[in-house]
Amino acid sequence: MIPIFARKNELRIRQKILRGVYEENLLMLGKRRPTLSRRRLFLPKKILLSAVVCLLAILMHGQYMGTSLSPSEMPANMNTYRLPLPATGVSSEGTGNTLELSDFVSSGNLPLSHMFDLKIRTIMIDAGHGGADSGSVGKMGTMEKDITLDIAKRLKTHLVKSDRFHVVMTREDDSSVPLSKRVALAQEAKADLFISIHLNDLPRKPINIIETYYFGPSNDEKTLRLAKRENVGSEYGLSDFKEVMERLGKTMKLQESRELAKSIQANLFINSRKHSEDIQNYGVKRAPFVVLLGVDVPAVLAEVSCLSNNEEERELSSESHRENIARYLAAGIFDYLNKGAITYEAQK
Amino acid sequence: MKPKNEQKQDNVFFVGIDLGTSRSKISSSNGVREWIESYVGWPRDYIAEKVLGKSVLFGAEALQHRLSLDLCRPLERGIIKEGIESSERAVKEIIRYLIDLAKPEPGQKIHAVVGVPADSLKVNKLAIRKAVAEYVHALMVVSEPFAIAYGMELLNNALIVDIGAGTIDFCIMHGTIPSEEDQKTILTAGDYIDEQLFNYLIEKYPSSKFNKNMVRQFKERFSFVRDINEEIRVELPVNGKPVMHDIKDEIRRSCESILPALVETTTEMIARFDPEFQMKIKNNIVLAGGGSLIRRIAEYLQDALKEYGTCKVTRVADPLFAGADGALRLAQDVPSKYWEEL
Numbered sequence: 001m002i003p004i005f006a007r008k009n010e011l012r013i014r015q016k017i018l019r020g021v022y023e024e025n026l027l028m029l030g031k032r033r034p035t036l037s038r039r040r041l042f043l044p045k046k047i048l049l050s051a052v053v054c055l056l057a058i059l060m061h062g063q064y065m066g067t068s069l070s071p072s073e074m075p076a077n078m079n080t081y082r083l084p085l086p087a088t089g090v091s092s093e094g095t096g097n098t099l100e101l102s103d104f105v106s107s108g109n110l111p112l113s114h115m116f117d118l119k120i121r122t123i124m125i126d127a128g129h130g131g132a133d134s135g136s137v138g139k140m141g142t143m144e145k146d147i148t149l150d151i152a153k154r155l156k157t158h159l160v161k162s163d164r165f166h167v168v169m170t171r172e173d174d175s176s177v178p179l180s181k182r183v184a185l186a187q188e189a190k191a192d193l194f195i196s197i198h199l200n201d202l203p204r205k206p207i208n209i210i211e212t213y214y215f216g217p218s219n220d221e222k223t224l225r226l227a228k229r230e231n232v233g234s235e236y237g238l239s240d241f242k243e244v245m246e247r248l249g250k251t252m253k254l255q256e257s258r259e260l261a262k263s264i265q266a267n268l269f270i271n272s273r274k275h276s277e278d279i280q281n282y283g284v285k286r287a288p289f290v291v292l293l294g295v296d297v298p299a300v301l302a303e304v305s306c307l308s309n310n311e312e313e314r315e316l317s318s319e320s321h322r323e324n325i326a327r328y329l330a331a332g333i334f335d336y337l338n339k340g341a342i343t344y345e346a347q348k
Numbered sequence: 349m350k351p352k353n354e355q356k357q358d359n360v361f362f363v364g365i366d367l368g369t370s371r372s373k374i375s376s377s378n379g380v381r382e383w384i385e386s387y388v389g390w391p392r393d394y395i396a397e398k399v400l401g402k403s404v405l406f407g408a409e410a411l412q413h414r415l416s417l418d419l420c421r422p423l424e425r426g427i428i429k430e431g432i433e434s435s436e437r438a439v440k441e442i443i444r445y446l447i448d449l450a451k452p453e454p455g456q457k458i459h460a461v462v463g464v465p466a467d468s469l470k471v472n473k474l475a476i477r478k479a480v481a482e483y484v485h486a487l488m489v490v491s492e493p494f495a496i497a498y499g500m501e502l503l504n505n506a507l508i509v510d511i512g513a514g515t516i517d518f519c520i521m522h523g524t525i526p527s528e529e530d531q532k533t534i535l536t537a538g539d540y541i542d543e544q545l546f547n548y549l550i551e552k553y554p555s556s557k558f559n560k561n562m563v564r565q566f567k568e569r570f571s572f573v574r575d576i577n578e579e580i581r582v583e584l585p586v587n588g589k590p591v592m593h594d595i596k597d598e599i600r601r602s603c604e605s606i607l608p609a610l611v612e613t614t615t616e617m618i619a620r621f622d623p624e625f626q627m628k629i630k631n632n633i634v635l636a637g638g639g640s641l642i643r644r645i646a647e648y649l650q651d652a653l654k655e656y657g658t659c660k661v662t663r664v665a666d667p668l669f670a671g672a673d674g675a676l677r678l679a680q681d682v683p684s685k686y687w688e689e690l
Contacts, residue, residue, distance in 0.1 A: 010501075010503070013503050013504060013523045013524075014503065014681065016523070016524055016525075017498070017503060017523075017524060017525050018678075018681060018682055018683065018686065019686075020524055020525025021488055021490060021525055021678065021682065021686075022488070022682070022686040024490075024525060025487075025488045025489060026688075028473050028474065028477065028489065132529075140473075140474065141473075142473075142474075143528075173533075173534070173535075174532075174533075313474075314474055317472060317473060317474030317475050318436065318472075318474070318475045318478075319435065319436060319472065319475060320436065
C-alpha cells in the first residue's frame with residue numbers, strides 16, 4: 001500500500017508544480033495574478049516610522065514655505081518642454097529656502113562644484129529596494145527591485161567608462177539593504193554625488209510618467225504618499241532625524257541637488273519622449289525621502305519609469321530600453337557636472 | 349483507435365531548450381538532442397559574407413571565424429547582455445537555429461519549454477518570450493535549475509546547484525514551483541574562473557601567447573579542486589616557438605576561486621528553512637551545469653558542509669543536457685489545456 005500512496009503523493013505534487021508553471025507564465029503575459037498575494041506585511045513599526053517622516057515633512061513645510069515660489073527660479077531649460085501638470089494638484093518644485101550659499105550663485109545656473117572647482121571623485125548609485133522588499137510589482141510580475149538593479153549596473157558601466165569617477169553601489173545583487181545602511185554606505189565611501197533609482201507605481205492611472213526628486217518638504221499628497229512608500233524600513237530614530245535635519249540647511253546640498261535633479265529630469269524626459277509620445281513630464285520636485293536626507297552631498301531620487309503602466313512594463317523587459325534609461329541618467333549626470341565648462345557646452 | 353487527447357498530441361512537436369550563457373541545448377520529442385556554443389556572428393561586411401557564404405554563423409563555427417564577424421554572446425552574466433541591441437537578435441537566431449537542428453516535421457506544431465538563467469527570468473522574461481515566440485506555437489519559460497529538478501524528479505526536499513558559465517543558480521525544491529525566495533543567483537561562475545586563470549597565466553608566463561578562448565578550453569579540459577595525481581602541461585607559443593607550460597597550480601587556484609561563494613550561498617539557502625527540512629535538503633544536494641564537471645568539486649562541497657551535520661552532494665548524470673531534458677519532460681507533462689497558442 002505504501003508505494004501506492006507515495007506514487008499518489010508524487011503525482012499530486014507534480015500536478016501542483018505543472019499548474020504553478022502555467023500560472024507563472026500567464027502572469028508573465030499579464031493575464032492573471034497568481035493566487036498567492038505578493039503584498040508584504042505592513043508592520044506597525046514601519047507605519048510608525050512612515051508617519052514620523054510625514055509629520056516631520058509637514059512641520060518642515062511651514063519653515064520652508066516662508067519663501068514663495070519664484071517663477072524666475074524655475075529651470076529655464078525645462079520650461080520649453082514641460083507639459084502641463086495634471087489636474088490632480090501635483091505640486092511643482094519649490095524654490096527651497098534661503099541658503100547661505102545662495103549669494104554666491106544668484107543665477108542658479110552654475111553648479112557650485114564647478115564654480116569652486118570642486119572635484120566629483122566618487123558617485124554612489126542606489127538601486128531602489130532589494131531582497132524581501134520587491135518595491136512595486138507590475139501586472140506581469142516584473143519587480144521594481146530587479147529593474148532598478150539592472151539600470152543601476154548599466155549606469156555604473158557608463159560612468160566607469162568615462163574614467164573620471166570611482167563608482168560604488170549600495171547593492172550589487174538582490175539583497176536587502178535598509179535605507180539607513182544605504183546612507184551609511186554613501187558616507188563611508190565619501191560619495192560626492194548620490195543617485196537613487198526607482199520606478200513609479202500609479203495603479204489607478206494608466207499613465208507613464210518621469211519625475212525626479214531632491215530632499216525637501218512637500219505639501220502634495222501624492223508626493224507624501226510616495227515618500228511614505230519609499231521610506232519603509234528606514235530604521236532611523238527620531239534623534240537621528242533631528243541631527244541630520246539641523247545639518248541640512250547649512251550645506252550646499254539642497255541647491256546642488258536641485259541642479260542635479262533638473263539635469264537628470266531634462267535628459268530622461270527629452271530622450272524618453274523620442275521613443276514614446278505618451279510619456280509625461282512631472283518635473284523636479286521636493287520630497288522627504290529618508291535616503292536623500294541622510295546624505296550630505298548632492299542627492300536625487302529619480303523615478304525613471306512607471307511600472308504600473310502595462311506598455312511600459314513590457315518595454316522594461318527589453319534590455320535596450322533599460323540601457324537607454326541608464327544612458328539618459330548618465331547624460332544627466334555629465335550635463336550637471338560639465339555645466340559651464342566651455343568645451344563641453346561647445347561640444348553640445 | 350487512439351484516445352482523442354493522444355491524437356491531438358500526434359501533431360505536436362515538443363522541445364525543451366536550455367538557453368545558457370556558454371552553451372545552448374535542445375532536446376526534442378523525436379529524440380534529437382543537440383547543443384551549440386551560445387555565440388552568434390554576423391559577417392562584418394559584404395566581403396566577409398561572400399567568403400563565409402552565410403549571413404549568420406553559430407557556435408564553434410562563429411568562434412572559428414570571429415575575426416570576420418560581429419560576434420555576440422547574448423547571455424553573458426546570466427542576463428541578456430547590456431549595451432548591444434544585437435543581443436536580443438542573437439537570442440532569436442539561437443532559438444531558430446536550435447529548432448532547425450531538432451528537425452520538426454512540416455506542419456507539426458511546436459510546443460516549447462525554455463529554461464533560462466534565473467536572473468534572466470527576472471528582468472528579461474518578456475524579451476525572451478518575444479525572441480522565442482516567432483518560432484514556436486506555444487511556449488512556457490522557466491528557470492534552468494527548476495527545469496533540471498523537474499527532469500531529475502527532484503520535486504521535494506532537494507537543492508539544485510546549477511554551476512554555469514555566467515552564473516551559479518541555486519534552487520530549493522519543496523513540492524511546489526519554486527518562488528523567488530527559493531532561488532538565488534551568484535555571478536562567480538565559469539566565466540569568473542576563466543578570468544582568474546587568464547590573469548594567473550599572464551602573471552606566470554608573460555612572454556607566452558594565448559587568448560581567452562584557449563584559456564577556457566584549458567579550464568574545460570583540466571579543471572579540478574583540491575589535488576589530483578597528474579601533471580597538467582599545455583603547449584603555448586613563446587616568440588613563435590611551441591613551449592610546454594606547467595599550469596596545474598593556476599588551474600587549481602582559479603577553480604577554487606569560486607568555492608567560498610559557493611559554500612556560503614549553499615549554507616545560506618539551507619539555513620532559510622526549518623531544521624527538519626534542512627536535514628532532508630542537506631542529504632539531497634545535486635550539482636548540475638558545466639561547472640559540476642570540475643573534478644572533486646562535489647566532494648569539496650560535501651566536506652565543507654560537514655560542520656553543519658551529515659550531507660550528501662551528488663552530480664547529475666548528464667550535466668550538458670540535464671536542463672534541456674528537464675524542459676522537454678515538462679513540455680510533455682504539461683496538460684494540453686495549459687498550452688495557449690501564441
